[in-house]
Amino acid sequence: MTGNYGNQRNRKNVLTNRHHFEVEVFNTVLDMQISEFGNRFNEVSTTLIENMSGLNPCESFSKFDTSKIVTFSEMYPNDFSNSERGCLLGDLTVFYHTVKEDDKFKNLGGMTDLARAMVETGTHKTFPLVYRVLKLALVLPVATTTVERCFSKMKLIKTDLRNRMGEEYLNNALLCAVEKESFLKVKEEDVMARFQAFKNRRGNIF
The missing domain is CATH 1.20.5 (Single alpha-helices involved in coiled-coils or other helix-helix interfaces)
Structure with a gap:
């Protein structure tokens, strides 16, 4: 038991x-x-990324979605006129049937490869609207990452103990935090020389 x-x-x-x-x-x-x-990733960012996926050329353009691409272009009203947006769907259809059977557009690994192939074959001139959408899609991850990085750094810099921080000081602190890789290349001697040149001091800081 x-x-x-x-x-x-x-x-x-x-x-x-x-x-x-x-x-x-x-x-x-x-x-x-x-x-x-x-x-x-808020709702707007998620919608952008989802519609951007319609440009995916992988697996012989099996995921290429013209409706998503048109919706993606509608989220950039300043980059497309109404007439251009009306022509975009037709250009996308012709573009899809043109590149699908082209050996130069096979085995593409992503949108970067698609953009490179369009430039190499001159297709970016034949389908300028499609290439414009592609450029916007390629720029989007960089812009989104930069903004997200700034907000993340801001949370670390402007804490409850620093809630009275001035705008100029906050901008300078954010610049140092976000562009840390660039500031690592600055020599300490150059920084000290700059501060030394601000005004006459009792002693040399070198």
Whole structure:
């Protein structure tokens, strides 16, 4: 009886620990990740990325979606006139049938390869509207990453203890934080020489 009771108790502890790690801990971490993704990628960014995926040339343009591409162009009203947007759908259809059977457009790894292939074959001149959409899609990740990086750095710099920080000081601090790679190339001697030249000092800081 004692042995059976001990086995049941150990089995209960195993189930309790398993429930703790697989349910409680896992669900908590999953909720945190979902919340973080929600904060990082808002609805507008998600819609942009989803529609941008219509330009994917992988697997012989099997994921090429003209409706998504047209919707993507509509999110840039200053880059396309109404007449250009009306012509875009027809250009995309002709472009799709033109490059699908072209050996130079096979085995492309992504939109960067597609843009490179269009320039090499001169297709960017034949389909300028399609190439314009492609350029906007290629610029989007860079712009989104830069903005997200700035907001992330701002949260680290402007804390509760620094909530009275002035705008000029905040801009300078953000510049140093965001462009850290560039500032690492600046020599300490150059910085000291600049501060030394600001005004006459009692001693040399070198």
